[in-house]
Amino acid sequence: MVDHLAEQAAVGPLDDTRYDDVLAFFGVNVNWSGAAVATGDPGIADVVRREARALDARDYEGWLALFSPGCVYWVPRNDEVGDPRLEPSVHFDDYRRLADRVALIRTGHLHAQTPPSRTSRVLSEVECRQATADLADVHSSLIVHEQRRGRSQVYAGRQFHRLERTGQGWQIRYRVLLLVDRDVSQGNTTFIL
Amino acid sequence: MTALDRRPAPDEYGPVDHGPVDEGVVDDRAVDYGGLVTDDFRVHRSVFVDPAIFEEEMVRIFGGTWVYLLHESQVPRVNDFRTVNVGRRPVIVARTADGTIAGLVNRCSHRGTLLCPLEGGSAARFQCAYHGWTFTNTGRLVGLPYPDGYRSSFDRRDLDLGRLPRVESYRGFVFGSLNPDVAPLTEWLGPARAVVDWAVDSQPEIRVLPAATMVYHGNWKLQNDNNGDMYHTPFTHRSTAVMTEQRHGTGRLLDHFANDQGPMAVRSFGNGHKMIDQRAAIDSPWDRTRPLPGKEAYGEQLAQRIGADQARRHLEHVGQSGINLILYPNLHIRGNGSLYVYEPVAVDRTLVHTFVALLVDGPPEVNALRMRFAEDFINVGNRDDIEIFERAQQALTDVGDVEWVDVSRGWDSGRERIEADGSVTGNVADETGIRGGYEQWKRLMAARPTRTVADG
Numbered sequence: 001m002v003d004h005l006a007e008q009a010a011v012g013p014l015d016d017t018r019y020d021d022v023l024a025f026f027g028v029n030v031n032w033s034g035a036a037v038a039t040g041d042p043g044i045a046d047v048v049r050r051e052a053r054a055l056d057a058r059d060y061e062g063w064l065a066l067f068s069p070g071c072v073y074w075v076p077r078n079d080e081v082g083d084p085r086l087e088p089s090v091h092f093d094d095y096r097r098l099a100d101r102v103a104l105i106r107t108g109h110l111h112a113q114t115p116p117s118r119t120s121r122v123l124s125e126v127e128c129r130q131a132t133a134d135l136a137d138v139h140s141s142l143i144v145h146e147q148r149r150g151r152s153q154v155y156a157g158r159q160f161h162r163l164e165r166t167g168q169g170w171q172i173r174y175r176v177l178l179l180v181d182r183d184v185s186q187g188n189t190t191f192i193l
Numbered sequence: 194m195t196a197l198d199r200r201p202a203p204d205e206y207g208p209v210d211h212g213p214v215d216e217g218v219v220d221d222r223a224v225d226y227g228g229l230v231t232d233d234f235r236v237h238r239s240v241f242v243d244p245a246i247f248e249e250e251m252v253r254i255f256g257g258t259w260v261y262l263l264h265e266s267q268v269p270r271v272n273d274f275r276t277v278n279v280g281r282r283p284v285i286v287a288r289t290a291d292g293t294i295a296g297l298v299n300r301c302s303h304r305g306t307l308l309c310p311l312e313g314g315s316a317a318r319f320q321c322a323y324h325g326w327t328f329t330n331t332g333r334l335v336g337l338p339y340p341d342g343y344r345s346s347f348d349r350r351d352l353d354l355g356r357l358p359r360v361e362s363y364r365g366f367v368f369g370s371l372n373p374d375v376a377p378l379t380e381w382l383g384p385a386r387a388v389v390d391w392a393v394d395s396q397p398e399i400r401v402l403p404a405a406t407m408v409y410h411g412n413w414k415l416q417n418d419n420n421g422d423m424y425h426t427p428f429t430h431r432s433t434a435v436m437t438e439q440r441h442g443t444g445r446l447l448d449h450f451a452n453d454q455g456p457m458a459v460r461s462f463g464n465g466h467k468m469i470d471q472r473a474a475i476d477s478p479w480d481r482t483r484p485l486p487g488k489e490a491y492g493e494q495l496a497q498r499i500g501a502d503q504a505r506r507h508l509e510h511v512g513q514s515g516i517n518l519i520l521y522p523n524l525h526i527r528g529n530g531s532l533y534v535y536e537p538v539a540v541d542r543t544l545v546h547t548f549v550a551l552l553v554d555g556p557p558e559v560n561a562l563r564m565r566f567a568e569d570f571i572n573v574g575n576r577d578d579i580e581i582f583e584r585a586q587q588a589l590t591d592v593g594d595v596e597w598v599d600v601s602r603g604w605d606s607g608r609e610r611i612e613a614d615g616s617v618t619g620n621v622a623d624e625t626g627i628r629g630g631y632e633q634w635k636r637l638m639a640a641r642p643t644r645t646v647a648d649g
Contacts, residue, residue: 013490019561072486077405085561088404088549091572092565094486103436104573110432112576149583151410183312185406185544190576 012070014094019085022072026081026176029129029137029160036127036139044136045126047170048161052121052142055192060102063192064095068164068171071095075177075193090182101192110190117148117191134165142177144193153187156180224249226638230631234601234624240634241412242590247540249638254522255280257642258464259361259368259381261524261534262286262296264401264548266365267313272330275313278536279369284357285309285319286367287330296357296369297332303352312403332356364393366524372642384614385466388518389526396510396529399550404531404564405571407545411582413522413537414630416545419578420517420525420533421467421626423459424602429581433574437483446481446513453622460626461617465521465633467626472515478528479505482512485565491558499556507555511562519626521633531567541586547571600624600631 012018047066054063067073075090084092093101104110122143129137138161146153157179164173177193179186224246229237239246260279263286267275274287276299283299285308301308301321308319308328320327320336327336332354337343358373366389368378379386393399409416419425427434437445456473475481482488496504514528525533529550536544549567551560589598603609603623610618619625 014487015490015494019487077403084564085557088402088564089568090405092486092568096484097486097569100436100440100483101572103440104432107432107435107439109435110577111429112432112580114580183403185408187408188576188579190572 014072016085018070018072019083022074022174022176023083025137025162025174026074026160029139029176030081030178032129032139034129036129037131039128039131039136041131041136041170043170044128044131044138044163047163047172048126048138048140049123051172051175052123056119056121058116058191060105060192064098064102065168066172067095067098067175068166068173069095071098071171071173071175073098073175073177075179075182077182079183081178090179090186101190105190105192112188112190115149117146117188119147119191120145136163136170137161138163146191148188148191155186155189155193157182227635230635231597234604234628234631235597235599236631238589238593238596238598241414241586242540244540247412247537251280251282251537253641254634254637255282255537256371257637258372258375258522259359259370259378260522261520262294262360262367262369264365264399264532264550265294265362265367266400266553268294270315272315272317273313274309274316274330276309276311279357279371280537282371283307284369285330286360286369287316289331290317294360294362294367295331296360297328297330298355298357300355301326302328302334302354308354326352328354364389365399372644374643381464382520383463383466384612384616385462385464385468385518385520387614388462388468388516389520392516392518392526392529395514396552397555398553399529400553401532401548401550404547404549404567406547407571407575407579409543409545409579409582410541411543411579411586412540413535413543414634415582415585416533416535416543416578417519417522417525417630418600418627419582420519421459421469421630422624423457423469424453424622424624425578425581429577430574432577436573441483444481445483446475446478453620455621457621459619459621459623460612461619461629463615463629463633465630467519467521467629469517469621469626470515471513471517471621475513475515477509478512478514479508482566483569485511485562485569487558487562487565491562495556495558507559508562510552510555511559512566519630521630530563541590543582545575600627604628 051063051066073091073093074084077088077090105113124141126138126140129139140159142157142159144155157177160176161172162174163170229240262277263275268286268288271288271290274285277284277286285297285299287295289295299308303324303326306321306323308321318327318329325338326334329335334349334352337349357369357371359370359375361368361378363378363382458470460468460470492508495507516528518526523535527533531550532548534546536546538544549564551563603619603625608620609625612618617625
């Protein structure tokens with residue numbers, strides 16, 4: 001059993017302040033039509049690329065290590081996205097739940113990943129909207145081609161990352177994935193989108 | 194004045210009568226459906242894999258009995274509507290001017306076009322995008338462009354939208370039937386009605402919102418059976434149980450089912466309705482709920498605002514309260530927090546629409562946590578269920594020379610008992626509820642309903 005109090009202390013509370021911040025982050029990014037900024041720091045876009053690479057490699061521990069303890073991974077459900085406190089999402093996960101999902105795969109008993117999915121991600125249009133010394137918002141387009149037990153499926157969407165500079169370098173504080181089929185149906189996404 | 198402006202007088206139309214079924218049009222297959230479920234409770238594989246049987250289910254089951262449409266809170270105001278499917282038939286469910294709820298076949302009576310392609314909204318009238326035919330939300334044809342082009346004997350009254358002949362609501366849950374001869378809703382619910390009462394009365398007023406939709410390549414009955422099956426829990430959901438114990442220790446949900454003994458029970462209510470009753474084994478849903486995003490922060494915030502005791506009372510409403518009630522064929526009431534609605538798409542394809550119930554006047558912390566709770570099992574436990582349905586569909590389809598599956602667990606064992614209300618109670622891991630479903634399947638499949646609206 002993990003040390004919950006320690007994990008929770010590191011994660012920090014998912015309270016109204018955090019919800020407000022995630023929602024504000026989404027709001028300023030979703031309708032952005034400005035010009036990308038040059039950051040001069042290749043580490044920023046690299047985090048987003050490493051995330052895609054780690055998931056394709058099923059290196060879930062490496063993937064999780066890209067997130068900061070105070071992270072939120074949000075996949076909205078509705079066409080018109082509203083406040084996740086007031087409407088259901090496909091995912092609204094904190095670090096602890098992301099760790100649950102990785103642990104679930106690693107139990108060896110997850111039938112939904114027996115055998116595992118093979119995925120190939122195309123990450124494109126990576127742009128930095130805003131960067132300060134310690135904070136960067138990154139936009140990208142994502143296409144995930146998944147194959148499992150002879151059946152192929154494509155998931156596509158636009159994603160927004162907020163990165164923060166921590167002791168471990170740039171880490172993901174928020175990731176919002178706006179799937180094009182978010183309000184229709186999802187298949188077996190236990191491989192982690 | 195355009196043709197669209199012409200409005201009929203209210204008394205211009207009488208009740209819609211689509212006439213009797215033309216027996217010559219539809220091939221009423223001479224299949225002995227009853228023989229596909231044996232007296233010792235084996236079910237033939239064709240029930241899951243034969244496309245012709247699926248087509249007939251759409252007429253005899255989804256066209257023959259009550260089908261869950263939506264919750265009243267999804268259409269709170271006059272003219273609100275949502276689109277659903279009754280079996281595969283697209284239906285508009287609308288709150289009409291007099292406050293009642295109507296079910297309209299979502300198909301223009303002119304050339305058969307889907308009338309409304311939206312998930313929901315608010316509209317008093319629906320105009321077909323093809324030629325502008327316009328219908329009220331009670332189904333009346335009130336706009337027909339350039340009407341002079343029709344012969345004098347052309348009777349517009351024949352061209353109202355098809356309408357579900359029966360729509361009834363019980364405690365906020367709205368059901369419709371294409372079969373005008375179906376029993377009154379409360380009678381059809383039978384002893385399951387008391388469980389609906391419990392689900393409604395054990396919490397304040399709810400508001401239902403659509404959440405994620407799951408899709409799987411398998412027959413709809415696999416999900417229906419499974420929601421009344423506790424036998425699979427420690428095996429299918431082993432990943433969830435192991436992860437939970439590794440990360441969050443013992444005493445959590447799923448942990449309360451260690452073997453097939455204990456205080457829980459499965460019940461079969463008749464008409465295919467069934468329940469897994471876990472209430473006796475779940476002392477505190479809040480304590481048993483694995484850590485949710487925000488569980489501690491909102492728990493403490495609520496306690497500070499309204500006091501620890503009051504907060505605890507509300508927080509017990511966050512998680513699974515211990516009932517899985519399945520109303521045959523398509524509604525699963527999961528505790529008091531969420532609903533799953535099964536939509537058959539093809540013999541081997543099913544959608545599971547999930548809904549979260551929020552408390553209308555409840556603390557915002559509790560509502561946020563309810564959504565985080567519902568998202569959890571959909572993305573953790575349900576994916577293993579769906580994998581199993583797909584494996585079942587695959588082998589049932591591909592292995593033709595082994596014909597039967599067995600749902601007899603607990604039957605004739607001496608451990609089932611008949612209650613005063615006529616329901617049957619079994620050991621929680623018995624297939625008592627599943628058998629009730631197949632008894633209803635046989636009953637409904639024995640004959641076509643005399644009429645359905647779609648026969649017009």
